Amino acid sequence: MEGPTIEKSKVYDFLFIGLGASNSLILLSLLKKKCLSNKKVAIIEADDKDTNDKTYCFWAAPSDSIVLELAPLISHSYTKIEVNQSTSQNIEDQPYHYIKSIDLYNHTQAALKIDNATIFRDTVNHISSEGDFYTVSSNSTNYLASYIFDSRPPSLSDLGQKEIYLHQSFYGLHIKCENEVFNEDEFEMMNFKVEQDAFTQFIYILPFSKKEALVELTRFGEKKIDVAYAKEILNKIISKDYGNYEVLADEDGCIPMTTFRNSANSSEGILHTGARANLIKPSTGYAFKRMHAFANKTSEEILKGNYKQFNKLSLETKKRFRLYDRLLLIILLYWPGEGKKIFTQLYKKQGIHTIFSFLDEKTTLLQELKIFASLPILPFLKAVYIFFKKYNYLRYIIAFLAVVIYWVFDYFTLLSPLIISLILIPGFLYVGIPHGALDHILIARKEKTLLQFCIKYFLIMGIYFIVWQFFPMLSLLFFILFSAFHFGESELEEEGLNLSSLLLYAKAFIFGLCIILFIIFTHHTESKEIISLFNVNFPLSLRIFDQSIYAVWIASISFLYILIQILLSKKYAHFGLLFLLLLGIKTPLILAFGLYFIFQHSLNAWGHLQHGLKMDGFTLYKKALPFTLSAIFFLCAMLFYNSVAVLNLNEFIATLFIFLSCISLPHFLLMHLFYKVK
Ligand SMILES: Cc1cc2nc3c(=O)[nH]c(=O)nc-3n(C[C@H](O)[C@H](O)[C@H](O)COP(=O)(O)OP(=O)(O)OC[C@H]3O[C@@H](n4cnc5c(N)ncnc54)[C@H](O)[C@@H]3O)c2cc1C
Known part of the structure; x- marks a missing residue:
């Protein structure tokens, strides 16, 4: 290997970071397809790669391409397997192969010599974009390249509470x-x-x-x-x-x-490979076969000259296997003693060929159901519970049960308003109000004193309240517009998207607007009654509230928009949002809004705050307490000001909406800054 050199002027067509398993397999595949003959290729590897640092084992049929292509490297193949002291099973049709890593490294380096690829012994620190090229910086020099294959291991520190x-x-x-x-x-x-x-x-x-x-x-x-x-x-x-x-x-x-999945690189010319491309199966640690399949896929695209979305090249996988892996990891983390029982049972009840195809993620759903039916059920049920809890999905079950209770009471008794209160009051106290009562921590570094912050905060609320009294129509529209942005921004944050472009700002706004419009127009008669209490006179052109056919259209289009966005973003966790919106259709407006506001918006924001501020829930509650109490005091003052609202439900809802709008305005601004800085 060459020592560090200054190579500033060179632009490599392909630059490989690391010459471990994944990049070796890609290089071999490219060489086989003669994709490197007229390319300038560099490999930067930090290690000498002259020891047998690991062994790669995998099962594969004699006719599989991995066996045919890597045959000279396979030092041993086993045709029989014994699992957990059981009787031996024949695996002649899919032997277990063994490759020494040193053989792979030596073989790749020898093959590369023919094509004059340069191997640098260096450590990459950083990659930056330089017009049409990328600059790969090491301690000693910079390398320029058009396409990069990055196999540096992903960072697994600070994974967050959801990941195992x-x-x-x-x-x-x-x-x-x-x-x-x-x-x-x-x-x-x-x-x-x-x-x-x-x-x-x-x-x-x-x-x-x-x-x-x-x-x-x-x-x-x-x-x-x-x-x-x-x-x-x-x-x-x-x-x-x-x-x-x-x-x-x-x-x-x-x-x-x-369970952590590293995102694809955001630059089109940088492809993650190996462990960095999530090719290690989380529940087994096997990766070699996947890396070989990935190498072939990558080289096929290069052979075709197809570099479009190069960074997003990936293997097709069935999402349900990720869930199985996740459940197993939950069990291994929380109840490690169950591992022995589960694996023992698995290998006892299933033939080795079924297990091989299950681990290769090639079984059918029916086969998988049979496999799970043969395993101890209790650890998996407990794991499903933890999974729901970790991912905050328990809230959807709670929301569903709450609505069912509401429906039962509404059908058989006159006590449904009591049930609504029993759902909404704890919900607002639990997260609805507290998630907005932490704004003083978000701004802590910018304001000189807490007093200054409070004065400004309450001033904004007060002014908005006064504006409501004189310009209700304007205030209402303003509330809808900023709430739309605020809701949309928090939904995109949940997707992991930061508002980095105008397009994303527009996306956030439209997403949030669709949520609001769906809730309003699936309750358009009620909404009309409540809005009339604000003394709002809509211009004739805006009298869509009067015609239910428009309401159906607007609600349907809003729903479709959200659905399409979810399908496009592939963030299926958002189905919970759709579930809550649908659940709210057959409930009164206030409950429909509360379902979204408490079970989706506030709980998500609470999670963002916990993660962003690195504080646990109890600390956040303590910090939120003075402002939660102030908000309750503010609501009481408003009810005192409009005492009719205490006895009349619609008046109460109208007052509650004005209250929410007033406390939300400064909150929306501060949360936006928080998301931006985060
Ligand atoms: C001990 C062990 C045994 C395994 N056994 C099997 C098995 O039997 N079967 C199986 O399917 N899977 C196995 N795996 C899993 C998987 O196949 C390997 O981890 C595989 O090596 C992953 O390939 P990779 O290219 O992502 O990483 P690596 O093979 O580790 O290659 C990454 C390369 O990048 C280099 N590098 C890292 N950072 C830098 C930097 N900043 N600058 C320059 N170079 C850098 C490293 O030195 C390394 O050579 C095993 C893993 C381990 C750790």
């Missing part, structure tokens, strides 16, 4: 026994004869001859395996099962098992 991150850590001994104790055609996986010690731990044995094998202790857990601990266990097991032996070598390693 475990380690698949292992320590193994390459041993040579005195006696012929192994069957070199048969390997053993997931042997649970070891103590679990509050983890999921098992032994894995890969024989290389009748006397030689790699015997490994693997752990799925939050804490990595300790070498001394693993050595002691392995020594005991090996001596007991195989007698005298000598250690030829040892190896340790760790594969991330995480």
